[in-house]
Amino acid sequence: MRMKKHNRGTGKITGMEQISKVSGIIGPVRSWIPLSLLWIFLSLPWIPHSVQAQVSLRYAQNETVTWQEAIDMYGWLDRQYEEAVLMKAGETDAGRPLHLFVISAGGIFDPDSIRAAGKAIFFINNGIHPGEPCGVDASLKLADELLSGKDPYARFLEHTVVAIVPVLNVGGMLNRGSHFRANQNGPVEHGFRGNARNLDLNRDFIKLDSRNTRSLVRLLREWEPDVFVDTHTSDGADYPYVITLIHSPQQRLERVQSEFLNGTMLPFLYDAMKNTPYEMIPYVWSMDQTPGKGIVGFMDYPRYTTGYTSLFNTLSFTVETHMLKPFEDRVLATWHLLRAVLQFCSTHPTEIREVKKQAMEEKIGRDTFTLRWEQDTSRYERLSFKGYAARTKPSLVTGHPRLYYDRKAPWKKEIPYYKYFNPVIQVEVPEYYILPGAWQEVAERLRLNGVEMKEFTADTVLEVEVYYIGDYNTRREPYNGHYWHSETSVRRENERVRFLAGDLLIPVRQEAIEYLVQTLEPRGYDSFFSWNFFDAVLFRNEYFSPYIFEETAQEILEADPGLKREFEALRSGDSVFSANPYLQLRYIYERSPWSEPTFRRYPVCRYSL
Ligand SMILES: [Zn+2]
Numbered sequence: 001m002r003m004k005k006h007n008r009g010t011g012k013i014t015g016m017e018q019i020s021k022v023s024g025i026i027g028p029v030r031s032w033i034p035l036s037l038l039w040i041f042l043s044l045p046w047i048p049h050s051v052q053a054q055v056s057l058r059y060a061q062n063e064t065v066t067w068q069e070a071i072d073m074y075g076w077l078d079r080q081y082e083e084a085v086l087m088k089a090g091e092t093d094a095g096r097p098l099h100l101f102v103i104s105a106g107g108i109f110d111p112d113s114i115r116a117a118g119k120a121i122f123f124i125n126n127g128i129h130p131g132e133p134c135g136v137d138a139s140l141k142l143a144d145e146l147l148s149g150k151d152p153y154a155r156f157l158e159h160t161v162v163a164i165v166p167v168l169n170v171g172g173m174l175n176r177g178s179h180f181r182a183n184q185n186g187p188v189e190h191g192f193r194g195n196a197r198n199l200d201l202n203r204d205f206i207k208l209d210s211r212n213t214r215s216l217v218r219l220l221r222e223w224e225p226d227v228f229v230d231t232h233t234s235d236g237a238d239y240p241y242v243i244t245l246i247h248s249p250q251q252r253l254e255r256v257q258s259e260f261l262n263g264t265m266l267p268f269l270y271d272a273m274k275n276t277p278y279e280m281i282p283y284v285w286s287m288d289q290t291p292g293k294g295i296v297g298f299m300d301y302p303r304y305t306t307g308y309t310s311l312f313n314t315l316s317f318t319v320e321t322h323m324l325k326p327f328e329d330r331v332l333a334t335w336h337l338l339r340a341v342l343q344f345c346s347t348h349p350t351e352i353r354e355v356k357k358q359a360m361e362e363k364i365g366r367d368t369f370t371l372r373w374e375q376d377t378s379r380y381e382r383l384s385f386k387g388y389a390a391r392t393k394p395s396l397v398t399g400h401p402r403l404y405y406d407r408k409a410p411w412k413k414e415i416p417y418y419k420y421f422n423p424v425i426q427v428e429v430p431e432y433y434i435l436p437g438a439w440q441e442v443a444e445r446l447r448l449n450g451v452e453m454k455e456f457t458a459d460t461v462l463e464v465e466v467y468y469i470g471d472y473n474t475r476r477e478p479y480n481g482h483y484w485h486s487e488t489s490v491r492r493e494n495e496r497v498r499f500l501a502g503d504l505l506i507p508v509r510q511e512a513i514e515y516l517v518q519t520l521e522p523r524g525y526d527s528f529f530s531w532n533f534f535d536a537v538l539f540r541n542e543y544f545s546p547y548i549f550e551e552t553a554q555e556i557l558e559a560d561p562g563l564k565r566e567f568e569a570l571r572s573g574d575s576v577f578s579a580n581p582y583l584q585l586r587y588i589y590e591r592s593p594w595s596e597p598t599f600r601r602y603p604v605c606r607y608s609l
Pocket of ligand 1: 129132232233
């Protein structure tokens with residue numbers, strides 16, 4: 001399957017710019033060398049070898065590639081093989097493009113044609129946290145060896161197309177240093193977690209503050225991957241395993257998908273890794289301080305890559321290699337896992353696609369969704385686990401007892417794996433949401449996610465369900481650029497609301513159904529309300545002057561004996577209230593017709609015919 005490129009017989013590529021052969025490592029010179037000369041230059045036989053040597057992988061020497069080296073190497077692979085293309089896929093906050101590298105044995109590079117050919121799409125995202133670059137190097141090794149035929153797993157490309165984001169967080173990767181990962185064993189130089197705007201991109205998938213994540217979301221909606229893997233390095237406890245795996249908790253998935261994941265795919269992946277030097281274990285998040293008393297599952301809410309991709313029924317995984325293992329082992333363990341996923345995709349392409357299709361039917365037919373989950377600490381599975389004895393000794397720094405893991409005292413036993421969650425907040429699905437067009441930042445994000453909606457062509461009055469925001473907690477310090485809200489309570493009312501021409505009517509039963517419910521329901525953990533998109537409704541625009549309102553307040557109380565009784569009860573029972581005349585007048589104002597009706601009224605309405 002190895003072919004030099006002379007004529008590129010590729011399919012159409014929509015929404016992305018395919019990089020020409022003159023970009024990449026020789027990009028800087030293309031502006032002044034005539035194109036024809038470049039073709040001659042590139043066709044010289046010694047060029048590929050020198051380029052290959054320049055970008056050779058150095059993970060065995062505890063080094064990771066730079067962003068430029070990664071792009072150069074993918075560019076070189078693009079020029080060498082008909083089965084590979086490096087594309088520019090939108091912008092990043094660092095001003096340099098996001099790239100996508102696609103390996104397609106049939107030479108078809110547009111996602112619709114790939115799906116029509118019955119192939120599975122396996123999507124790998126790297127460098128969201130550039131301090132954890134195992135996947136960056138592992139993906140380069142994977143691509144190089146699959147395309148050259150050195151890797152016998154190249155045969156699995158027959159039924160699967162591999163799409164690789166070389167580096168999502170370009171700015172973080174360019175910000176290279178040696179002291180960003182205090183708890184990590186190399187590589188010597190690595191990138192920084194925050195992007196060019198200091199955002200943690202693995203919290204950005206709903207709010208979409210970064211151009212990086214917007215570009216990736218556009219890509220994901222265009223490619224609709226069957227399987228998605230995000231590559232990381234872990235923090236936390238010490239134990240012998242080099243590699244751990246996170247997947248969406250089974251309750252978050254549709255039934256058919258949960259059964260396929262737990263019954264077929266996960267056993268395959270764990271078994272496959274047993275046949276490598278790197279046995280894999282579920283992600284180790286200790287129930288207690290150390291894993292000895294059990295580990296817990298991870299609830300991947302939609303802010304995370306895999307939480308987001310799961311909304312659209314992609315089978316999604318986060319790979320976390322262990323921070324204290326040598327970089328070479330972390331790269332190789334990640335590489336083995338990526339190969340195992342490729343093998344699985346190629347040996348189950350029809351099932352994967354059928355399960356995804358059925359899961360989408362299940363999802364679109366759902367009556368309720370869960371907005372918040374809590375760990376079920378009463379239910380667990382037993383997990384065979386290898387650990388190190390956790391002990392304490394006096395700290396020579398603080399004088400207090402300190403934790404340490406004794407690697408000379410390994411243990412193996414069954415520990416509880418608390419992988420179940422219980423729903424805390426559920427909501428029933430309306431037929432439509434109505435989003436006033438004024439909230440254009442939200443509308444823009446819905447469009448980016450492929451949501452289908454219609455504009456009202458004339459002003460229209462409808463009887464709808466509206467929410468009034470009650471209590472909520474707000475973080476005291478900004479979290480990823482936002483004062484994130486949580487624990488939001490709402491009151492629901494039926495009201496006649498006047499919508500304007502241009503407001504957006506959004507049918508809920510479409511492929512984005514769960515995305516819509518999780519983002520537009522204000523109590524959603526990662527809703528647009530939680531991420532501050534609707535904070536303006538929490539502000540009271542109009543007010544009253546106490547000395548002018550005195551007479552009106554008196555008339556209101558006289559006309560409403562019930563209100564007067566409540567008012568007097570508060571005055572006699574609440575000393576703060578009775579000592580504060582302004583509070584008393586405000587109490588009456590807020591219950592009067594002059595109090596603005598849209599204060600705290602959440603703008604997105606629920607509408608059912
Ligand atoms: Zn990470």
